[in-house]
């Protein structure tokens with residue numbers, strides 16, 4: 001069970017991620033722009049951060065730059081959730097400081113397992129994954 005911050009400006013994607021994480025016993029925190037996301041990181045100390053790239057006020061690259069330049073915050077796993085439209089986007093995301101990425105569109109059958117792969121094992125869900133989940 002983990003407290004997971006989601007920074008996502010698309011309400012449909014945000015609600016889907018909230019729903020899936022809650023279904024597996026996690027506690028999602030929500031921000032719809034980069035600046036609010038950074039505030040919540042400082043205030044709530046989540047165990048993992050899921051972050052869209054295209055965001056109002058401060059985009060995902062700006063969020064990564066801020067978080068990874070601060071010793072107290074850089075250890076929190078920061079995962080990009082984004083559509084990789086262009087060749088080279090993956091490298092750009094990882095070189096910007098993200099610890100990993102999950103491709104959109106979000107796949108409900110595998111999303112939580114993808115997220116939990118980035119969590120310390122003690123915080124991972126003990127729930128049985130859906131039977132149609134890809135191992």
Ligand code: MN
Pocket residue numbers: 008009010052053054055
């Ligand atoms: Mn967006």
